[in-house]
Amino acid sequence: MAMTLRVVVPPHPLIGHWLSVLRDRNTPPAVYASATCELGRWLTYEALRDWLPHRSIALQTAWGDAEGQIVDPKVPLHALTIFPTGLGLWQGAQGVLPQAQVAHIANMEVDLPKEIDPRAGVLVFAAELAIGEQLLDLLNRLAGLGVEGDRLRVVTALCSSPGLKSLGERFSNLTIYTACIDAALDGEGRITPGIGPVHGQLFNSPGPARPSMGC
Numbered sequence: 001m002a003m004t005l006r007v008v009v010p011p012h013p014l015i016g017h018w019l020s021v022l023r024d025r026n027t028p029p030a031v032y033a034s035a036t037c038e039l040g041r042w043l044t045y046e047a048l049r050d051w052l053p054h055r056s057i058a059l060q061t062a063w064g065d066a067e068g069q070i071v072d073p074k075v076p077l078h079a080l081t082i083f084p085t086g087l088g089l090w091q092g093a094q095g096v097l098p099q100a101q102v103a104h105i106a107n108m109e110v111d112l113p114k115e116i117d118p119r120a121g122v123l124v125f126a127a128e129l130a131i132g133e134q135l136l137d138l139l140n141r142l143a144g145l146g147v148e149g150d151r152l153r154v155v156t157a158l159c160s161s162p163g164l165k166s167l168g169e170r171f172s173n174l175t176i177y178t179a180c181i182d183a184a185l186d187g188e189g190r191i192t193p194g195i196g197p198v199h200g201q202l203f204n205s206p207g208p209a210r211p212s213m214g215c
Helices: 013-023 029-048 087-093 133-144 161-170 198-203
Strands: 006-008 054-060 065-071 077-082 101-105 121-129 152-160 175-178
Touching: 013 029, 013 152, 029 087, 029 121, 029 152, 029 175, 029 198, 077 087, 077 133, 087 121, 087 152, 087 198, 121 133, 121 161, 121 198, 133 152, 133 161, 152 161
Parallel strands: 006 175, 077 101, 077 121, 121 152, 152 175
Antiparallel strands: 054 065
């Protein structure tokens, strides 16, 4: 049976709220950054719902014995942020995953870990997925390290249909968590209606002249 790219858009009102804050052209940079952080928190929470390794333990409360569950510390978890705009999502996610091993991916040859434990899960944080070339490059390199399929998930604030099509043609077993899917790209490769100039809003700066091809 052929596998199909899995894209999850959690129907959570807080995710919809913070996405709307990003979409509003009048949102000031400080609020935009806070909204991105909140989306990172809630999307990561959803991404981990059926995926985070955990185990049962016996413990004692103040009044008696009980059975509990804890995150399994023996299974490594890597957080890879596509630098710099993926930092906004990661700032929210790190509150959910304080023990994750973090790498900020600006240069694929230098910044990607040389080895990743075969048991480890990997979360990739990309601000948005427009055309997807940078993300495709990262996923190809992760596949070379044996990281794909159920071990790998992508968290992104917004996806475009063309970007998802490109990913699905190469990584049909990938799972993506996003706040929304927009249908089109404009002539400059920007997602429309989109979430505005991510770099400029996150860092209160002009940013690149055109959008990142990977986000």
